[in-house]
Amino acid sequence: MVPLGTPALNCENDQARTTRGVGRVIGRVRKFRDHSKIQQIDMYMRGALYVCPWLFVVFEGLAMLGMAAGPxxxxxxxxxxxxxxxxxxxxxxxxxxRRAVDRYLGRETVLRARLVVSFVLLAVALCLLALIATRGSKELAQAVPTMLMGIVMAPLGALCLIVRKRVYWALCAAGSLVALVPFAVAGLPFPALVGMVFGGLFLTGWVMLIARVSGWMLSIMWEVDAAREVQARLAVAEERLRFSRDMHDVLGRNLAAIALKSELAVQLARRGSDAAVDQMAEAQRIAQESQRELREVVRGYREADLHTELAGARGILTAAGIECRIDARAADDLSPAVQSTLAWVVREATTNVLRHSDAGRCALRLRSGEGRAVLTVENDGVRVGSGGGSGSGLAGLRERLAVLGGTLAYEHGGNGTFLLTARVGSGVGAGSAPPEADVAADRRGGGEEVPVPGNRGRLSPAATAASEGTGS
Incomplete structure (x- = not known):
């Protein structure tokens, strides 16, 4: 046994503490990566705002330690x-x-007491600066006022975030004059007082440039993020409206005709007229016609268009700040059933990229040959702990592909990428090159820039050589 307090045991304890510290840092980094992009930007800008005062405190504190060693x-x-x-x-x-930024972003928060305490500390600091300027050494008097930039950051930064700009400038102009009182009492000469007024105005503008602009940029980004959510809800509402309109156009008139024919048949039957049979037969015919039209409407909603989905994927991913590259030269060679099925793959893959990743790029590639079509979707920025392919959406895609004898596979890359691969029979003639051969040629740098069907975007296969091996 090793006695307590021996160097070996102390070394083991130090290693254990170091390991726990590294583990906590890694955990915080992973927690940061789990947030959405807008949340990460919010945390980064707030953190930069919080650290700014500490920079001046640390640097001037080190300068004061150096002066303490002097004569x-x-x-x-x-x-x-x-x-x-x-x-x-x-x-x-x-x-x-933090509370001032929340107030600027329209969130309810209380900061009056903290603001008062911060301005009281600022007043104390000004009094100390006045004493240092008259009683301290020349080196200290020249170096310490820089610390004032860190001291004014919190109170003035919070003030400019919660009041209008004109009010802020008026208060700061008046405050600059009031701040001269302790320096005048300490006996600072008049030229130095004038210089301090201009220095105070410079500080107020500098703080406003940092704090107000940071809050303004955050508000714009959160508004854009909210606008994206509203746009998605409006798209769903528009689709529901279109569906209700189609259902009304198909069933509204026919149901009214059936009700009228049935009522007329009841009246004729009560009178003992043989025409009641004809009216019921007509009602039956209208009901059968309505059933057929309803099936056509539902089939139209269930069948997705591949070109439309590719164009929609490019639009929504680009709007989300994700670089989208599409190569789908073989789309027109596929049968309507295969196009519809692959359109659903594109739609679900795009949804997964938006929901389950912080991707910066996404590549979609479609190849066909030897009677088969291969669609791959690749994106980077997979979040730590995301479920990947365990969702019900991919299970539904497997069922759709299985009807046509197709398969669906996915895999995680070591560099945070996610690959989704769908293979299905295409009905393309044997004269086409197989998908794997085409992709291998692209990986060697071959191929030329090709247009995306149904979209004006273009994609260079050589630039996206990894898209066959990387997916959504």
């Missing part, structure tokens, strides 16, 4: 007090700026 140590006590105030201000400013 002239006048005012180091005041400098240390200012450093403590700056650290407290930076720590409290994280919560203040």
């Amino acid at each position: 002239d140590r006048r005012g180091l006590g005041l400098g240390a007090a200012l450093l403590v105030v700056a650290i407290v201000q930076a720590a409290a400013g994280v919560g203040l700026l």
Whole structure:
């Protein structure tokens, strides 16, 4: 046994703590990657805003440590007090700026008490600066005021996010004059006071440039994200409206005619007229016609158009900020049944890219030859812990492909990619090159730029040589 407190045991404890620390960092990185892109951007911009005050605190704190080792140590006590105030201000400013950004984005939050405390700390810092400017060493007086940039970041940044720009500038102009009081009392000369006024106005503009612009960019991105959700809901509502209109056009008139014929047949039957049979036969004919028309409407909704789905996939992925490349030269060679089935594959694959990944690019490729068609969809940015191919959507695609003797496969790449491959009989003549041979030729750099059927976009097979081996 190793006695407690021996170097070997201490080394093991240090290794265990290091391992736990690395594990926590990795866990936080994975948690960050699990968020959507808009959430990651929000977290990044907020984090940059929170860190900004600390930069000045750390750099000036190190400068003060260097001055403490020098011969002239006048005012180091005041400098240390200012450093403590700056650290407290930076720590409290994280919560203040977070609530101010939330208020700017239209979220309900309370920050009045934190704002008052932050301005009180700013007033204390100004008093300390005035004393340092008159009683401290020359080097300290020149270096420490830079810390003021970190001290004013939290209160002024929060203020410019919760009030109008004109109000902010008016308050800051008045505040710059009020801030001169402790320096004037400390005996600072008039030219230095004038310079401090202009310096204060510069600080207010600098803080507004950082904080207000950050909040403005975040608000625009969240509005765009909300607009995308609204657009998706409007598309669903439009589809429902179209379906209801088609159902009304098909069944509305026929059901009214059936009701009228049935009512007339009942009246004729009560009178003992043989014409009641003719009216019921006519009602039966209209009902059968309605049934046939309803089947045609439903069949039209169930059958997807491959060219339309490819164009829609390009549009929706591009709108989501995903680079979309499509090569579907063989689409026109496929039978209508195969086109409809592969259209559903494209639709489901596009939905999976939007829901289950943070992709930056997506490539769709369709090849046919030797009586078979191969569709591959590849995207990067697979989220950690995503289910991949375990959803019910891919199971439904397998059932659709199985009807035509096709198969569906998926795999995860080591670099965060996801590949979806659908194979189905195409009915193409044997004169065409097999899909695998065509893809192998493209991977060697061959091929030329080809148009996407049903879309104006173009794709170079050489540029997307990996799309056969990478999918959605």
